[in-house]
Amino acid sequence: MKRYAYYLSCINESMTKEVDRSLELWQKDLGIELVKLHEGTCCGGSNLDYVSPKHFALVNARNIALAEKMGLDLIVSCNTCLMTIRSAKKKLDETPALKKEVNELLKREGLEYHGTTEVRHLLWVLTDDVGLDVISKKVKVPLNNYRIAPFYGCHILRPSSVLGHDNPRDPSSLDQLVEALGGKTIPYKHKNRCCGFHTLLVAEQESLNVAAEALQEAIEAKADFIVTPCPLCHTSLDGYQSKALKQAGIERSIPVYHISEMVGLALGYSAKELGIKRHIVS
């Protein structure tokens, strides 16, 4: 059983609870244990970094230091949390004075940021650590009846100087996971595009246009569902779907799954157990 520190994303604790619920169901089936980091705090959601770069560094140095204390890699299941925490790590590792300043404060809690722990996405753990062969062997209900649109989202790909796992122009890890589960991916131009989430409250019309384009391509390609490694993309594409498609004048709809649910389905868990019934679009 390989152990990891598991970062609790704010959105997975509130709107997309099904992500962590489904992970709890099957993590042991794939030989991994995700130890929840209850002391962890909000990463700043790609906003704190410009509101106050120093608080941003402190908060995320602490998040990483908590995992370092446990001697475990930090696993994240939200793209934006991933990008944000990795950006902070890069900044801390490149700026010794900042690291020192932050560590002075972290002493109060008996913590120290070293920069030794890796910050990785759940998707990468599945493809690289568990391995696609092992996942294939564990599949009980192959997804071979489904045509699946893999929507990667931005912050698992860009900026590549911070992420660097997939080729941002032509990513493949999610496609590979779908195939390991017996599913078939459709050619999907929007796979590496944006969902519009981060401006839903600030530039709503533009964000809905962005989401509608991604939904429209998957609908027109007759995909059975979209799958995404990011709960924020899920919220934009599922939660705001009817609004986005209405604005674009499209009458059909398409379900959107989290990767944790897609894996769960293939491992034999029911849609109800996995929390799929909680989605807005069924």
Added chain:
Amino acid sequence: MTVPTDQHKEPKQDVTFRIFRFNPQVDSKSYFDDYTIPVERGITVLRSLNYIKEHFDASISFRAFCQAGICGSCGMRINGLSQLACTTQVWDVLAKSREPGIIKVEPLRNLPLVKDLIVDMDPLVDKMRHYSNWIDSTMPEAGMGKKEFLISEEEFLRYDKATDCILCASCVSECSILRANKEYVSPAVLLKSYRMNVDSRDAIHGQRLAELVKDHGVWDCTHCYRCQEACVKSIPIMDAIHGIREDAIESRGMKDTSGSKHAEAFMSDIEKKGKLVEATLPIRTNGVVWTLRNLLPMAVKMIMKRRTPPPPPLVKSAKGIKVFREMFREMTEHVKQDHKSHKK
């Protein structure tokens, strides 16, 4: 043993250039023309286009000048990605081509099409004018030319990378928000605005910033990083966009616009609970009226699916919040000190 030859020969490969064509004077809709030519390693897309124009079809239109990645004229989409034709190697593109042996060449997106691979740059230039993308000097007219206007190295480093921009519009072509609304300021203009606004010789910082925080301005960027990823000069464009936001919050306060209020919510929630209080985020960003008008139907659906974020009192604080809060507040003191010494 290899026999030395007088001529070094590079291997050649037949490559099909699938070129976007549209002449608004004669065509009712766009189409693609295929041209297959033998290409050696080391040849750029621009040289190939010149060859095709010279030997096959003189009517193909594209812009190009310096052939060295300096003038920024030959921005176009090559196999879907906005880049300069003159610095893009045919063989490199071919290696990653989805359709073997084929390179698709299309005009930049998000700007009006003039003909074939040429887009109209005027909307971009108009925006640069609108956002005053130049230095309005603090030096009185009478003093100009009489003494040097020096800046510190530290200051220069803040916009050194931004000055590398050659206005090729690759970032403009890749922008997610511009694709959704052509009124949006666009990444290249934000980059230039940042560059001017951090220059101590500039006198119109406040005026420029006031324009940048309005609708279709800096707060509409959705952080997709497509601009930065496409930049042919590897400029960290998002750092510039974040730089303008940081400046806006510092000089105009956190209650200035919905964008700054939204950002501020993260800061205050993290300080209070260590967690984001999502339930009230729309109200804190846009007020009660907007929230009711825009989100009520969705909220009803979410309630039915038990998907609503918990109300503020039910958002559990992160474990160990007390000590965390002390550290957070002490950092606030550090930041205050930094600002004081910066102003000195």
